[in-house]
Amino acid sequence: MTATFGTTSTTKTPDLGPAVELVSKEEGHRQPLAPEFVSAEDFSPLEVAYDFGRVRREDIEAGPKNIWRYKKLLPVPSNVEEIPNTEPGATRLIRADRLAKELGLKRVWVKDDTGNPTHSFKDRVVAVALAAAREFGFEVLACPSTGNLANATAAAAARAGWRSVVLIPKTLERAKILTTAVYDGDLIAVDGNYDDVNRLATELAGEHPKWAFVNVNVRPYYSEGSKTLAYEVAEQLGWRIPPQIVVPIASGSQLTKVDKGFRELGQLGLVDASPYKVFGAQATGCSPVSAAFRAGQDVVQPVKPDTIARSLAIGNPADGPYVLDIVNRTGGAIEDVTDEEVVEGIRLLARTEGIFTETAGGVTVATAKKLVETGKLDPDAETVLLITGDGLKTLDAVENHIGPKATVPPSAAAVNEALGY
Template sequence: MAVQTVATPTVDLGPAAALSCRECGHRVPLGPVFACEECFGPLEIAYDFSAYDTEKLRARIESGPANIWRYAPLLPVPTDVADKPNLNPGWTPLVKADRLAAELGVTGGLFVKDDSGNPTHSFKDRVVAQALEAARAFGFTTLSCSSTGNLAGAVGAAAARAGLRSCVFIPHDLEQGKVVMAAVYGGELVGIEGNYDDVNRFCSELIGDPAGEGWGFVNVNLRPYYAEGSKTLAYEICEQLGWRLPDQLVVPIASGSQLTKIDKGLKELIALGLVEDRPYKIFGAQAEGCSPVSAAYKAGHDVVRPQKPDTIAKSLAIGNPADGPYVLDIARRTGGAVEDVTDPQIVDAIKLLARTEGIFAETAGGVTVGVTRKLIESGALDPSLTTVVLNTGDGLKTLDAVAGTGLTATIRPNLDSFREAGLA
């Protein structure tokens, strides 16, 4: 069992009651533990929501701050979380994308949940905010992670805000924009020779070594808490739709955790009576150059076979996704699907979203928009239903993907030159 050797006193993490194994259901007390001692399955947070009254809870949420802490009653965070130094991410726009809908032939309403407006310009601020509170509760002094880029920046920024040391590990060939964004916060940034899966394996080794004493790895020993941050996407989408479920969601897949926690969040809202219980479909989106979950879905398999990533969508380049099998279960249970797109299709989709809605997405956003178009063309996604597509990061982080996009013309500073260029 992977357990960090730090004291784990009784902690205030709100409604979080225990850690529960997703495979066998075995429960253990809250702590920096991520694997079940009985079957080695992944642990997740189990809650006690029994005291909540639906209408009082709704009113409490609606009167809360314009960030993820409006949902503190549903998260593993202390009751005074809003008063602690944190980046306070969330409550990002749900953009009604009418021009994109017209291009794609969507008639039932198309929305883009644009998470590029978070403090470090990606959805990772949500999950790191959760992990930071757990790190504080368990007495960690260093915040760390393995990252494909966005998480590195989010950890560096959150640690700086909280006054903690940060040391993050990334593949050595990451996009330069993401390297700079992670390094600027003053923490230690270490490149590992290899891909993300190599980085992740190294971090797992470090946790069990005395050199990792007092380190909170947000996506390893703090993973059960970290992952819950993705639920806030589900909460926000439903609240922004007027407390109703979307009919269809298109979610990018890296580890798969985001998609599984969005599903968990939707189910919690239903169970709490905050939204009407009705069917919804969740679709997963991958790049063809790293599409182990898509390949398994199309082959009808329950096991996800690892792949060696080779794609411009580096933030999704996890060849051995931990939550892959759970993604397959959700896609099949909800009537969704998992699809992938090529690198050229990703670039085309980035430009399409920018041209139609003024949203410059990073490559992961190109994946979701590209997959949405492909799903519509194949008939898997119903264009007459309300659809939400996730953009999880800012295109300024992945400028190399659209290299070659530039000046329409170069002219002399006079009207004749302007007209000669065909601009009049």
């Protein structure tokens, strides 16, 4: 058995910057950098290992106002900012005093990743995947997706002048189809569910040596893009690691990479290696990691997702065990919230801070609330919430809950009456 897909005929040596090898997550087997994602030794996921050398704050601060300022910490070539690609990152970290008050926390920061090119954190991971894929000689950017990843992949390929192949279940909402199709790549609707689409992606990756499926054959590089969330939070806090951070869990990859990012910053001396706690957020309708945490287990039992938080609806999260390790190691916790609480979380963030997040953000906010109520988040310690996607893409989640206060005839008297004057 081999997990080697998409090996190419290029003879160029890939320039992946500080990246030096791939390491298996279970037993630490090392192998050369390649477009592979599972260790042939222990069958665990492969992760990028680095030799960073010296990295200084000044170098980063002098870089571009996007994720490429962290290029010395990513598996991307040293001239990455000169190569056509998207420029995600440098999104707002805002002090959320009104939200903090409602949550009963002293100080809350919201990392608002809706400001990315296609309005989700997926632009970060796709940009890194594209940069690495180019070095390996791939020529097509591909993915299976139900939403944010489809948008990000199609957009990044368009900007780079690459062809994209995006596979989606044909039942996807029309809005999500349109927001991918507009970039004019090869969008294929599959008469099947997301599992079917995912299986197809793995099969096609084996057949097409020039196709980089961002979340399959170049996944070790792709997933490193999430580290930039941690880097930006720390830099925006004035080169500090926040004592508490709440991260939504889908595959669990983002949470593990936020932790990896914070650890790297500490190891490099870019921040004081102060202790921090990582908290995980799930929707109850897809909460296998939360359930395992609650039961004190270190393995995750797959579930069949049933939640409005579709971008988190991965029933068998690949990084679930690693998430449990990190949360336990840092002294954090994992909680899950009902769909009703998700909607209330979306509305709470909107009415207190003017940020309209998708369901995943509602999960994060509602989970933070629950973690305060159950005494797991320290109300006196600063807390960062990762808001990773945009409410404009999941309007269906809120449409039965909100609307105009009143509909009135066109007279000032009628408006006044409707408003109680």
